[in-house]
Amino acid sequence: MYNGEIFTLSQSPKNIQLLKHVSGLLNLKVNTSANSLTAWHTPQQIPKILFHFLNDVHGELGQIDSGLLSAGKHIAICESLSMEDELTLIKHGFSGATKACSPAHAIVQMLDNVLEGNLFFSLSALSHYIQTQQQPAKASERHALFQGITKKEKEVLSFICKGLSNSEAANKMNVSINTIKMHLQNIYKKTDCKSRGQLLVKYNQI
Missing domain, CATH: 1.10.10.10 (Winged helix-like DNA-binding domain superfamily/Winged helix DNA-binding domain)
Structure with a gap:
């Protein structure tokens, strides 16, 4: 069990319900306050994870403030997720990604891995990224x-x-x-x- 906090900029009831469900299994708190963005940028000792709900990975990543990505850990929940999408997310410093249709237990597994300090992407995406990015x-x-x-x-x-x-x-x-x-x-x-x-x-x- 962990002591940490989950954030999201997508405050739709459906997304908040999902985060509350998966966070409860790992003893995490979901920040739903109106000033959650301020809280995200406030330094704290407990782990912070920001969930990004993305319909179009390539189209929406460019709209995310780079300063937002410089703090905490980031997870993407995507409507569709190709290996190219995964490679883009890795390059932007994301710790994990999965499809929006993934069952709750799969999202819990991803969250658990990220909290342990591991990356959660397909093996093919990780292998391709490492092999092509640097000699x-x-x-x-x-x-x-x-x-x-x-x-x-x-x-x-x-x-x-x-x-x-x-x-x-x-x-x-x-x-x-x-x-x-x-x-x-x-x-x-x-x-x-x-x-x-x-x-x-x-x-x-x-």
Whole structure:
């Protein structure tokens, strides 16, 4: 169970009902206040996830303020979802996406994965993105990326690049999930990455 908050800019009764249903199973709160946008931009310790209900991924992503995407985690609920749509969402820093017709338990599974620090996209989309976005880093480039990273952070990075979740990495290192999250935040800052996906791409691993 988690302690976090879910937001959406689409305040339709149907969407709010869906979010309340899936959030209740994970002990999350749905922010339905009139000033939810202000709350979204207010720094807080608990996880924040913004749900985007998109009819047309390519058409609507361009209308989203980049400042909105710079905070918290983002999930897309799409009327249709092609691999091209998934690739676009990954490039924009989204943590997961699924179709609007997906059953509630599938959305709960996605939300659970995202809260654990994992990406939730099709394997084909993730593989394609990593293979096409960046060539393998040269030894000198890898050395530069590792500069300033501590021994513990390198250990966390190694587990993450092998596909382990935060909880699995925590079990391997015999530490708490919060400790893993703290190391990850430090790694993001030192490698100039904003998400787990960018980190995986930078090291050309999945």
